[in-house]
Amino acid sequence: MSNTEKNYRIERDGIGEYRVPSSSYYGIHTARALDNFFLNNCKIVNPEIIKGIAIVKLAAARANSMEKKLDSAKGTEIKKACERVFNGEFMDEFPLPAIQGGAGTSTNMNLNEVIANIAIEAMGGEKGDYSLIHPIEDINMSQSTNDVYPTGVKIAAIKVLRELVEEAMKLQEVFQEKEHEFAHVYKLGRTQLQDAVPLTLGQSFGAFGEAISRDRWRLYKIEERLRRINIGGTAVGTGVGASLKYRYYVSEELKRITGYGLARAENLIDATQNLDVFVEVSGLLKTMASSLNKIANDLRFMSCGPLGGIGEINLPAIQMGSSIMPGKINPVGPEFIKQIFHKVQGNDLIISAAVADGELELNALTPLIAESLLENLELLRDGVRMFSSKVIPGVTVNEDVCERMLRSSLSTITRHIDTLGYDELSKILKECEKTGKTYEVILKEKGLLEE
Known part of the structure; x- marks a missing residue:
C-alpha cells in the first residue's frame, strides 16, 4: 500500500465509495459536501450552530437511552462525544462552508460522523468502523435534519x-x-x-x-x-x-x-x-x-x-x-x-x-x-x-x-414666543439680520426685555 493510500480510508454510502482522509473524524457525507459546495474563502458554519446541534444530539442520545434504544455502552460514549463537541473540541472537524444545499443536511451529517468517530475511538475502534457506532443508525436515531x-x-x-x-x-x-x-x-x-x-x-x-x-x-x-x-x-x-x-x-x-x-x-x-x-x-x-x-x-x-x-x-x-x-x-x-x-x-x-x-x-x-x-x-x-x-x-x-454657539444663535429667541408671539419675533429676527445686533439688545431697546 502506498503512502498516499495510507492517508485515506474508503467509506461507502448509497451512491458508492469515496476516499476520506484517514485522520479525519468526519466521514463520507462531509467529504462529498466539501467537494460539492466548495467556495473559496467562504466562512465555515458558525461554531455556535455546531455547538447548538451538539446539544440536540446529546439530548437525543439521552432520550434514546431512556427508551432503551441505545445500549448502555454505546449511549455512554455517544453522550461523552456530544459533550466534547459542545465544549469546543474538534472544531477543525467541521470544515463545511456556511452556504450549502440540502437545508442543513450536510452539517447534520457532519455532526453525526464526528460524534460517531469520537465514540468509536473511545471504544477502542478505528475511525470509519461504523459496525461499532453508526452515524445515522445511532447518532441520528429518531431525528431528521429538518x-x-x-x-x-x-x-x-x-x-x-x-x-x-x-x-x-x-x-x-x-x-x-x-x-x-x-x-x-x-x-x-x-x-x-x-x-x-x-x-x-x-x-x-x-x-x-x-x-x-x-x-x-x-x-x-x-x-x-x-x-x-x-x-x-x-x-x-x-x-x-x-x-x-x-x-x-x-x-x-x-x-x-x-x-x-x-x-x-x-x-x-x-x-x-x-x-x-x-x-x-x-x-x-x-x-x-x-x-x-x-x-x-x-x-x-x-x-x-x-x-x-x-x-x-x-x-x-x-x-x-x-x-x-x-x-x-x-x-x-x-x-x-x-x-x-x-x-x-x-x-x-x-x-x-x-x-x-x-x-x-x-x-x-x-x-x-x-x-x-x-x-x-x-x-x-x-x-x-x-x-x-x-x-x-x-x-x-x-x-x-457649546456656550459660544448657544449665545451666537438667534434660535433661542423662541423662549419668548409665549409673551411676544410668532409674528413679532419674526420681525425682530429680520432686524437682527439687518443691523447685526443680537435679539436681546433689540428687545431691550424696544422695552420688551428687562435688564
Missing part, C-alpha cells in the same frame, strides 16, 4: 441573543452616566441640521440611553419566540420515526441541558416549514442597528472638526487617523457601528427573502438564514461591546464651544 438543524440554530441564537442583551444593558448604563455628567451643559439644539432651541448635552445622551433601553427590552422579549422548537417532528413535522416518549424525553432533556425554557411547538408541521420567527428576530436586530447608527451619526456630527467644524464634544482617541496628516484623529468607533448597521440591514434582507422562498413542507435555504441571523447577533453584540467600553465612556465636552 428538526435537528432548526432546533440547534435556535439554541445558538438564544445564547448569543442573551449576550447581546447583556451588552445592550451596559451601553444603556454608560449613556445614563453621561446623562448625569453632562446635565449642567447647555447646548444648541438642531433640527434638520439647522439651529433650534437649546437643551442640555445630558438630555441628548439620556435620549440615546432611552433608545437602547427600548431595543434591549424588545430583544429580551423576542427570546420567547425562539424557545418554541420543532424537535420530534422529524422530516415534515408528523414525527415519523420518533416515538411519543422520545418526543417528550428529548424536549425535557433540551430544557434541562440549556436552561432556556425550551418547549416543543404545538404544531410541529407549521414549526418545520415556516421560519417567520427568524424574520421577526432579524427585524428587531435591524431596529437596534438603526438606533445605533443614528447615535453614531450624532456623535460624529457633534465632534466634527474639531476646529473647523462643530467641535462641541470630543471622541476618545483610540487610534491615529491618518497616514499623512499628523495628529489627525478619526471617529472610528462610530464608523465601526455604521458599517455594522449596513451589514445587519443587508442580512435582514437576505433573511426575509430566504424565509419567503420556502416551499411546502420545508425551507431548503435554512443554512443561509441561520448564518445571516447568527452573524447579525454577533456583529451587534461585539459592536455594542466596543461602543460601551471604548467610545462612550471617553466622550468629553467643550463647554466653551
Whole structure:
C-alpha cells in the first residue's frame, strides 16, 4: 500500500465509495459536501450552530437511552462525544462552508460522523468502523435534519441573543452616566441640521440611553419566540420515526441541558416549514442597528472638526487617523457601528427573502438564514461591546464651544414666543439680520426685555 493510500480510508454510502482522509473524524457525507459546495474563502458554519446541534444530539442520545434504544455502552460514549463537541473540541472537524444545499443536511451529517468517530475511538475502534457506532443508525436515531438543524440554530441564537442583551444593558448604563455628567451643559439644539432651541448635552445622551433601553427590552422579549422548537417532528413535522416518549424525553432533556425554557411547538408541521420567527428576530436586530447608527451619526456630527467644524464634544482617541496628516484623529468607533448597521440591514434582507422562498413542507435555504441571523447577533453584540467600553465612556465636552454657539444663535429667541408671539419675533429676527445686533439688545431697546 502506498503512502498516499495510507492517508485515506474508503467509506461507502448509497451512491458508492469515496476516499476520506484517514485522520479525519468526519466521514463520507462531509467529504462529498466539501467537494460539492466548495467556495473559496467562504466562512465555515458558525461554531455556535455546531455547538447548538451538539446539544440536540446529546439530548437525543439521552432520550434514546431512556427508551432503551441505545445500549448502555454505546449511549455512554455517544453522550461523552456530544459533550466534547459542545465544549469546543474538534472544531477543525467541521470544515463545511456556511452556504450549502440540502437545508442543513450536510452539517447534520457532519455532526453525526464526528460524534460517531469520537465514540468509536473511545471504544477502542478505528475511525470509519461504523459496525461499532453508526452515524445515522445511532447518532441520528429518531431525528431528521429538518428538526435537528432548526432546533440547534435556535439554541445558538438564544445564547448569543442573551449576550447581546447583556451588552445592550451596559451601553444603556454608560449613556445614563453621561446623562448625569453632562446635565449642567447647555447646548444648541438642531433640527434638520439647522439651529433650534437649546437643551442640555445630558438630555441628548439620556435620549440615546432611552433608545437602547427600548431595543434591549424588545430583544429580551423576542427570546420567547425562539424557545418554541420543532424537535420530534422529524422530516415534515408528523414525527415519523420518533416515538411519543422520545418526543417528550428529548424536549425535557433540551430544557434541562440549556436552561432556556425550551418547549416543543404545538404544531410541529407549521414549526418545520415556516421560519417567520427568524424574520421577526432579524427585524428587531435591524431596529437596534438603526438606533445605533443614528447615535453614531450624532456623535460624529457633534465632534466634527474639531476646529473647523462643530467641535462641541470630543471622541476618545483610540487610534491615529491618518497616514499623512499628523495628529489627525478619526471617529472610528462610530464608523465601526455604521458599517455594522449596513451589514445587519443587508442580512435582514437576505433573511426575509430566504424565509419567503420556502416551499411546502420545508425551507431548503435554512443554512443561509441561520448564518445571516447568527452573524447579525454577533456583529451587534461585539459592536455594542466596543461602543460601551471604548467610545462612550471617553466622550468629553467643550463647554466653551457649546456656550459660544448657544449665545451666537438667534434660535433661542423662541423662549419668548409665549409673551411676544410668532409674528413679532419674526420681525425682530429680520432686524437682527439687518443691523447685526443680537435679539436681546433689540428687545431691550424696544422695552420688551428687562435688564
